Amino acid sequence: MDKIKEKLSPELKWKLKSTISLFSTPLNYVYDFTRYIRYCASGDIYKNRKSLESFILKEYHRLEKGLSLSEPKLNFGESVIKNLYHLVNAHIAKHGGSPIIAQALNTLDAYHDFHQKQNSSCIVNKEENSRLRNLISSGKRYDTGGGTLTISKNSILEESSKSFASLVKSRHSVRQFENTQVCETQIAKAVEISLKTPSVCNRQSTKIYSFSKKEDKEKILSLQNGNKGFGHQASHVLIVTSNLNCFEGAAERNQCYVDGGLMAMTLCYSLHSIGLATCFLNWSATKARDKALHISAKIPDNEVIITLMAVGSMPDDLIVAESPRRSIDEVLVSTQT
Ligand SMILES: Cc1cc2nc3c(=O)[nH]c(=O)nc-3n(C[C@H](O)[C@H](O)[C@H](O)COP(=O)(O)O)c2cc1C
The missing domain is CATH 3.40.109.10 (NADH Oxidase)
Known part of the structure; x- marks a missing residue:
């Protein structure tokens, strides 16, 4: 084997080496694929605390982003808000409170305040936010941010x-x-x-x-x-x-x-x-x-x-x-x- 190797040109050696390693590539993509399928949140975003939190983050950040535009549209993202309330309730029921829940509620407050400043009504209910805050922290406003700067x-x-x-x-x-x-x-x-x-x-x-x-x-x-x-x-x-x-x-x-x-x-x-x-x-x-x-x-x-x-x-x-x-x-x- 060593003698054959010696006879090969450097170019052929490189090509052989990299071709051999290429054969294991599909198996390694299968490894990536199975891990992704096993652990990603597709199919069940409620599967664990981390997944649920990530989707709460994603949804409330959509509101933060909308509020940070030069001309936010009135009542933008109503379906996002409905989803967010649902996810927040699911999180509180399964895992209790967390800073991320507080950030979501603070962002919903910011959405409400933005509409109030524009003399417009919106579907965010600040009393509901207070009720949820009470559930997670006896009414205390977590100083965790959320909203705009x-x-x-x-x-x-x-x-x-x-x-x-x-x-x-x-x-x-x-x-x-x-x-x-x-x-x-x-x-x-x-x-x-x-x-x-x-x-x-x-x-x-x-x-x-x-x-x-x-x-x-x-x-x-x-x-x-x-x-x-x-x-x-x-x-x-x-x-x-x-x-x-x-x-x-x-x-x-x-x-x-x-x-x-x-x-x-x-x-x-x-x-x-x-x-x-x-x-x-x-x-x-x-x-x-x-x-x-x-x-x-x-x-x-x-x-x-x-x-x-x-x-x-x-x-x-x-x-x-x-x-x-x-x-x-x-x-x-x-x-x-
Ligand atoms: C890879 C990547 C993709 C992103 N894509 C978007 C996007 O499509 N639209 C958007 O408004 N912000 C996007 N962002 C910005 C994130 O929302 C932002 O980085 C995150 O909320 C943290 O906020 P900061 O960048 O102000 O610190 C992206 C950020 C990263 C790192």
Whole structure:
């Protein structure tokens, strides 16, 4: 065997090695598939606390997002509100209260207050919110946030230049952009900073496509499901991709999402550091839409679309979704004694 190996050219050896590892790839996709089917919330979002909480988060965040637009529609999201009350009740019945339930109730209050300010009625009932709060905390208002924040561009710019922690903490997803075109040089500057993003073996598989022509942006945004009410205000729409040609074998089957995700986050912070407003736009797409975007944006099939991003200039004063975070105790798993 060793003698045969010695006789093979380096190219043939590489090809053989990577072909052998390719054979185990389907099995590993089956491994991914079975884990996903087993643990994802499809079919039963009530299956456990984590799944139920995630859907409560998703639903109340839809209200936060709607309230953070430059022109929120009156009575938007009524079906979301009905779902949210149902999920909150289900959570309280099964698992009791939690900060996420409190955030949902605070967001419902914010929705109510927004309508009251507009002299409009809405389906949110603050008394019902108080009743639910009573159930989980004897009436105490959890100080957990939920709803919207009003901030000024100046305070964001000031904070973002102080330290890395301030840069990170002063970034918000912005869903209201000023009606001015961002310079190409600013986009290029942010991309240039992002080139320092680490990648597996420094293979640098990612690309960033930048679109600023109205008709291109419209075509792309029409295929994305999370930009209603603000996408049209974005000066630029960016698409982050990762090239599958850079990876081989079963073990690297998902590497493009890691490298592409890291690049996307650096890009987001880079844009924030130069004073631009951003909002990630999910690319949680199934086959037909993924193919449609590849064609529309002229992205070659060998590049995986990781995420989209709306970029624009910040208005002087803006409203953002509060998007409260979990506490550190829920996230940091420390094995130290
Ligand atoms: C991968 C990804 C996809 C996202 N997609 C959307 C989207 O389609 N529409 C949207 O309005 N926000 C989107 N967001 C923004 C999230 O809602 C936001 O990051 C989250 O609520 C935290 O808020 P923050 O970014 O203001 O800190 C996305 C964020 C990420 C990371």
